[in-house]
Amino acid sequence: MVKKRSDVYSVEIYGTKDLHKTEIEDEEEKHKEQKGNKKKKKAEDLKKELDLDDHRLSPSELEMKYGTSIDKGLSSARAAEILARDGPNALTPPKATPEIVKFLKQMIGGFSILLWIGAGFSWISFGIQLAQGVDSAFDNLYLGVVLALVVILTGIFAYYQEAKSTNIMASFSKMIPQQAVVLRDAEKKELPADQLVVGDIVEIKGGDRIPADIRLIFTQGCKVDNSSLTGESEPQSRSCDFTHENPLETRNIAFYSTTCVEGTATGIVINTGDRTIIGRIASLASGVGNEKTPIAIEIEHFVYLVAGVAISIGVLFFIISVSMHYKILDSIIFLIGIIVANVPEGLLATVTVSLSLTAKRMAKKNCLVKNLEAVETLGSTSIICSDKTGTLTQNRMTVAHLWFDNQIYSADTSEDQTTQPFDQSSPSWTALSKIVTLCNRAEFRPGQENLPIMKRVVAGDASETALLKFSEVILGDVMSIRAQNKKVAEIPFNSTNKFQLSIHETDDPQDKRFLLVMKGAPERILERCSTIMINGKEEPLDSEKAEAFQTAYMELGGMGERVLGFCHLYLPEKEFPETFQFDTDSMNFPSSNLCFVGLLSMIDPPRSTVPDAVSKCRSAGIKVIMVTGDHPITAKAIAKSVGIISATSETVEDIAKRLNIPVEQVNRREATAAVVNGMELKDMSSEQLDAILREHSEIVFARTSPQQKLIIVEGCQRQGAVVAVTGDGVNDSPALKKADIGIAMGIAGSDAAKNAADMVLLDDNFASIVTGVEEGRLIFDNLKKTIAYTLTKNIAELCPFLIYIIASIPMPIGTITILFIDLGTDIIPSVALAYEKAESDIMNRRPRNKRRDRLVNQQLAVYSYLQIGIMQSVGAFVTYFTVYAEQGFLPSTLLGVRVNWESNGINDFEDSYGQQWTHYQRMYLQWTGYTAFFVSITIQQVADLIIRKTRRNSIFRQGLFRNKVIWVGIFSQIGIALILTYGLGHVTALNFTPLRFQYWFVAVPFAILIWVYDEIRKLLIRRHPGSWWDKNMYY
């Protein structure tokens, strides 16, 4: 991780220092407002914590305060004492729900409660029957046990699935333990960072992560990247000086979890673990409530619907059976049957499996989903608030344009460049390339010769890195060029003179002159030049040429690029002989009247896959909002280049400029795009923000802090949108939590962000979000199909009970048999539907409306229950009557026989032919009936499975064989039915009997009818979109 972080550079164009203070206060205020008293206290705590005075104290005062010595450090014994008092230096992970609670939740969630009721009733009736001495009492005991087992097993399964997906995440948090160099007992020791205590003296060098909040007492060129804390992208220099009252502003404190970019420092640990600033913020983030995911709401809605149907039919028929003078006990047993028939026992497990299959598929596409339900949330996303740096862009400065010989050249900014295509024949370029190569302190870290240049890790700041890589790509081995042009003197860049200068020997052995090279802010460089190089020749810098320079500078700056100017001077050999001693302090060499050579401009370029992904989002009806800490011009330039702001749209400012009128007079509605500055956002009321979000379709928020992200997310949610937010810093975590789906960056993201997020983007690439959206939408469609498939046969399971009660026929299907369908034959086929390909381009329709587009809508339920379900019941009943008729009981004989049929004492029950049956012979026939009914449902479920492959298109267009898993499902379904019928047909407890082969085919015509009917339905839907048929039959 530490190593990874070191190649993270950000754009450094304008400082954002003046923003921090207000932002942090903003955040506090916001949290206060939002979370009422309890949270207010927390925020107060944070404020108090910020009242650090360590930055004001002198080193000796600090030594006193913390009982330590800067030379010797703490003693091991003292350190152990403090460690025992304060605890380890680590953030407390967010409080996890106890495992047992999670487990119990699975046991009572969803349909489980209904099944528990069923099991309870079974045991009650067992108790009553046992007391009455009824022989078959134990059947009810077993049924109760089976129901309880079903609940427990599906509960364990769901729990296991959930645990598995959490485990993927757990692996993330277990990173290599960080080490820190600590002075203890007057010795330097390397300790795990969590062993640090207050008062420890630690040493930090470039590339390290700061192991705790540290008051610096010695620094050397130290710079830290505070972006994960404050969101500012520019590395901040650190020194021992007390520069600001605000501890967050002062230079002499380095914060936990930020990174030291370069230089070294030594400091005293002043805060550890949760008491660090980051720890405070992390605990605030955990206070932002998690909202229910859309799919959780959908499933809840579906569970209510099915449970409602189950309970109302159950109660209705309880009343009917009581009023038909059935015994109360019998009525209760009917009720159990109705509940079991109505509840799709296997469905929730199937949904879980489907979601985790999709999660796996998404992980392959670099979207790691922490929470299974987030899979679908991504699909219903209607707004994506994306970071710019690293997500939309490559997160590295790259040379984009060059200007020399009065001409602008474009450079290749793609991720895997190996050459540069622009014209390199001009001698001016040779001179420019030499300056670029020499006037640069950045170096490749050793041992990376085999890596592509663009992937190599560099020690140095972002723009120097860009220049180094640029010259390495064009010129080859930069380090050897530098070695041949030995550096004799150097003035590093600083913010007062805004240039960098170095003096080199030349690589031409004949030429004994020194070469002075200089780069820096273009206007400053130009000031120092008197000539300009055109086609290799020095020409005087007249006003015309200066004008050309200005134009080029403005043009490059206008593209949001960071522009650097380059100049050089060959020092005359006479004045500066080989032995000349250069002194950079007294500047005993010329630094004006130089020769201007050219300009280079750099930008963090967009990832090459992003423009395509953005346009996909647009066609998918997803609004992409860019939220960045960068300057509006850069933000807008990137937004334009990736298509977040499309080529034709204009902002209010653009219109004002075009029409030459003041900004206030522009009709805001004409502007489709908006670039909102963080400063403006701060002063906006939520109504104003809402107006911006409503009126503009293309929005860029620039110069925003991570804290303002939360405001933006809330604004989007007020519009009723499902919001996805990307983030990497610790300060992003409240926004990530607040968002419907928080997406953390896998590479650049901090642990806190990953903790708060629902999803981790392994490659930090925006395009991966879009593939995630596609998968999410597909799974929503496929879950619809799965549920429709599963619900259908519930009617075929329910009808037998209802007809049994009303017509008093022998029981057509047993409760246990129903469970074998729900949890046996139907499971694999319903999972197989999760593999179904999309029917049409799902990225060409709008995101689903949370309120209107339900997972289980009325049409789906009605079509499954009242049409296909009834057809299945008819087919199954035909089989049932056929079996009984061929054994001697014609349908007319069966009506009203229930009491005698089930009586144990009647062993000469007469059939339609005058034959007499014992009770067991009848029961065996009844089980054969169960088996026949079961087989018929299975056969018709094959047809049901096939028709559910599509909702609108013909099956033949979708392809019968494209989804192979469906066929696995069909074969498994039939295979399980065969095993149950012929393999377990002799186990009486399961109520299966071997079935004559021809009965497998009785329901086949009905299966074909189901298929044909559904094809007709789809045909009419396609032919008459928007018609009555479409409205009522399309689910």
Place this chain on the structure above:
Amino acid sequence: MARDKEKRICGQVVAEWRAFLWDPRTRQFLGRTGSSWGLILLFYLVFYGFLAGLFALTMWVMLQSVNPHVPKYQYRLLTPGLMIRPCAEGLDVTFNVTQSHTWEQHVRALHQFLESYNDSVQAARNAACPAGRYNEQPDDAVPNYPKRACRFERSRLGPCAGLGPHGDYGYGSGRPCVLVKVNRVINFFPGKNKSINIVCAAKHEEDAALLGPLNLFPPNGTIDLMYFPYYGKRVHVNYTQPVVAVQFSNATANVDHHVECRLNAAGLRTDDERDKFAGRVAFRLRINRE
């Protein structure tokens, strides 16, 4: 404050439901307008009408394929069940000799059962068949030609025939009769041409002494082969099921007797674990005396 809010929310819910039930603005009842309801009801009328028709059609086709005289499969009835009369709840024949109301129902049931066995009825309806062999009546030219049944005269049951003014089947005297009959199964030829009979005994051998001697009528509990085969109720209208009467002439009173009767016929298994009535019947007898 909070209560106000709740009230309003509650009121809203009621209003929403009312609007769902009947929305006067869009004239919608339960979310559909009148014409929409009409269409949907018409659709389901047609749809279910079609399904009902289809069901009726397939059932009709199926019934056409079913032979009305002999069922297609009889493999579940390879061993016919045995049953007793009187057939009290739970096969439990319990009565008190001195209290006539406890056994009158049994007597009534037996009278009713044996009515069709009256000698006069048998003589009028059925034929006297040659004893000792199956009464096979093959269809020669006319299929399913009505079959003649063989006579089983009630008088053959001796004291258990229940004839005469005191025809109480021995219940009044504490020597009760129980009738055992074999379930009718079409085309069933028991005993492989050898004579078959019903054997009764105490279920547990050690109880045999308490149960005392059993008298079987017809003698030896023989069932004549002429009563087989049965041709089904359509063609074998007057078929009289053979019965065997068991008289418990000296059963110990006030004791539960567990009696088991088996059909003793060659090639017939009577030890099916699961079906307690296949070729056998077990019942409880208790004669109470004060």
